[in-house]
Amino acid sequence: EVQLVESGGGVVRPGGPLRLSCAASGFTFDDYGMTWVRQAPGKGLEWVSSINWDGSSTAYADSVKGRFTISRDDAKRSLYLQMDSLRAEDTALYYCARIMFVEGSTTFYPVGFDYWGQGMLVTVSS
Amino acid sequence: QSALTQPASVSGSPGQSITISCTGTSSDIGHYNLVSWYQQHPGKAPKFMIYEATKRPSGVSNRFSGSKSGNTASLTISGLQAEDEATYYCCSYAGDSKYVFGSGTRVTVL
Numbered sequence: 001e002v003q004l005v006e007s008g009g010g011v012v013r014p015g016g017p018l019r020l021s022c023a024a025s026g027f028t029f030d031d032y033g034m035t036w037v038r039q040a041p042g043k044g045l046e047w048v049s050s051i052n053w054d055g056s057s058t059a060y061a062d063s064v065k066g067r068f069t070i071s072r073d074d075a076k077r078s079l080y081l082q083m084d085s086l087r088a089e090d091t092a093l094y095y096c097a098r099i100m101f102v103e104g105s106t107t108f109y110p111v112g113f114d115y116w117g118q119g120m121l122v123t124v125s126s
Numbered sequence: 127q128s129a130l131t132q133p134a135s136v137s138g139s140p141g142q143s144i145t146i147s148c149t150g151t152s153s154d155i156g157h158y159n160l161v162s163w164y165q166q167h168p169g170k171a172p173k174f175m176i177y178e179a180t181k182r183p184s185g186v187s188n189r190f191s192g193s194k195s196g197n198t199a200s201l202t203i204s205g206l207q208a209e210d211e212a213t214y215y216c217c218s219y220a221g222d223s224k225y226v227f228g229s230g231t232r233v234t235v236l
Contacts, residue, residue, distance in 0.1 A: 110225075112177040
């Protein structure tokens with residue numbers, strides 16, 4: 001059974017750092033790209049960042065670029081999100097999710113996020 | 127990247143069919159056939175319902191179907207049931223390993 005379990009959330013002051021972790025089990029972790037998605041209280045889903053299967057390629061939403069860093073440790077089967085210079089508007093429930101790929105004629109295509117963790121709350125407040 | 131546009135709410139009676147639209151641009155939905163849909167019940171993580179605009183993952187009821195035309199994707203729920211009451215989000219690949227979600231649609235079963 002695929003499981004994703006986030007940890008590391010909590011309350012942090014504006015401008016401070018926080019590191020989220022996501023422990024994966026039930027699948028071959030280093031075969032998959034991974035992503036972080038967040039949801040502010042009472043709001044919709046927002047894609048935050050993604051990393052490919054071997055960590056060689058990363059992408060970020062404009063709202064977090066330059067402040068957040070995604071990484072992975074395949075030996076520990078873990079995904080991370082280092083969040084620096086946090087702002088009040090970063091307050092949200094942060095989900096990690098697995099990216100599902102399908103094989104096309106010439107490459108693999110990302111078709112969606114097939115498994116999600118339960119989410120970890122990050123609150124930025126003074 | 128602006129959020130994809132969805133109606134805020136859609137409602138229907140048990141047994142009816144409803145359709146949720148998701149409008150993007152020629153840079154996301156119109157450019158890639160990589161639209162996915164998610165169901166989220168209150169306090170729960172999103173659930174993967176549709177991918178590549180029309181395909182259902184294993185285990186998802188065939189009452190859920192998707193389509194796409196131009197810059198707009200749609201999710202149809204047939205034979206509406208009480209358990210379908212949830213918020214639904216579309217999502218599109220937007221190139222360069224980036225993604226964009228829709229604003230979300232709350233479905234109410236009357």
